[in-house]
Amino acid sequence: MSKPALDRIDRKILSQLMRDTTLPVAQLAERVGLSQTPCWKRIQKLEAAGIITGRVAQVDPAMIGLGLTVFVEIEAPDHTPEWRAEFRKMIPRFPSIVEVHRLAGDVDYLLKVVVSGMDAFDEFYLQLTRALSCRNVTSKFSMEPIMVTTAWPLDVETP
Missing domain, CATH: 3.30.70.920 (Lrp/AsnC effector binding domain/regulation of amino acid metabolism (RAM) domain)
Known part of the structure; x- marks a missing residue:
């Protein structure tokens, strides 16, 4: 199975979500330099590709x-x-x-x-x-x- 190609924006999205998955899409989009709809579509693509495997709360x-x-x-x-x-x-x-x-x-x-x-x-x-x-x-x-x-x-x- 080949690894999906990730561009710089995908990597920025992943970097932000790994630190805080509760970010509203609007704030995430602003941080990575996209508008909301393209940002949301990229997140869905990352989930469908199996790159994002889940979203959890970190607990001490x-x-x-x-x-x-x-x-x-x-x-x-x-x-x-x-x-x-x-x-x-x-x-x-x-x-x-x-x-x-x-x-x-x-x-x-x-x-x-x-x-x-x-x-x-x-x-x-x-x-x-x-x-x-x-x-x-x-x-x-x-x-x-x-x-x-x-x-x-x-x-x-x-x-």
């Missing part, structure tokens, strides 16, 4: 009782398609897993887990290790988020 996890972020490294016991399929099937059973990455290097997978505290993580860990055969599971606890963003770097200037 600590403010809703999820004050502990843990990065869990998993080493698979083997790299068979069957193990990978079982791993993928297991992920949705754990709502505290908010990101999963397959890696190259010493560790096979990295999970980002958010929970209320150490007791909740301990319960998560026990359930995870019962549900999944792993060679090794290592946890790293975030002390403080220094930078978190959902805005991908685009080659446009930002206000």
Whole structure:
């Protein structure tokens, strides 16, 4: 599947929306140098192309009782398609897993887990290790988020 061509205006629209999806179309259009209708049509085109995949509210996890972020490294016991399929099937059973990455290097997978505290993580860990055969599971606890963003770097200037 080929990547859709994005011109400078598309990139400006994306840059603005990644920072604040609540911008009224009139304000967004003004920021990117378009009138409202062409701006709205471009947004619809970006959605139809699958470039814009959704619009969400960003929520501070600590403010809703999820004050502990843990990065869990998993080493698979083997790299068979069957193990990978079982791993993928297991992920949705754990709502505290908010990101999963397959890696190259010493560790096979990295999970980002958010929970209320150490007791909740301990319960998560026990359930995870019962549900999944792993060679090794290592946890790293975030002390403080220094930078978190959902805005991908685009080659446009930002206000």
